[in-house]
Amino acid sequence: MKLIYFAWVRERIGKAQEEVDLPAHVETVSDLLKWLKHRGEEYENALQHPEAIRVAINQEHVDHGERLAGAHEIALFPPMTGG
């Protein structure tokens, strides 16, 4: 699974993207955020307020309840501030 990070999520985790093997029990976006948070201090720091993290699966916005099945690219980022 390819994970991509943007803005301060990218900076706090310390990488722009990575490939991960997800355990079977990680079925939803919410599960993924919980699982990532326990991977180390930098993840804990980036994801301490998971409700603030926006997520896109295959380049489309999704809610935290969305299932990961069929995902090949998952992006995590802060609320957007373009325009």
Add this chain to the structure above:
Amino acid sequence: MGAVQPHIRIQTADFDVAAEIARLTSGRSDIGAVVTFTGLCRDEAGRLSGLELEHYPGMAEAEVLRIAGDVCGRWPLQGITVIHRYGKLEPGDNIVLVATASTHRQAAFDAACFMMDFLKSRAPFWKREHVAGGAAGEWVAAREADEAAIANWRK
């Protein structure tokens, strides 16, 4: 009337508003109204030397196109152009352009407003401040007013 093809560009280069209006109207006699919105980089009373805009390549184009598609479904437009820049921008630089063309002004105004409201909170761009005399500063925080603007369209 065929389906409108939104003209979307995500680029580092500047844009020319007059040229983009001409692209929408040239060779046509059915357009009665063009509305343009241009967003610019400001210096916050001298505090900032500029902004840096990060984006999600691929999704930025796709999301802007999805919003433009919604806009075309809601209002009778003859054309819509959205250009968003990324990279380092200085105070006074253009950041974003939305241009809408329609037979009558109300559709063009409302469509441009909806496009910008959704672009601000849904298109994957992030602004970071560069402080005058210093290096990269804070990431700009999202404003509650931007989410409220979206909620208003759902009423």
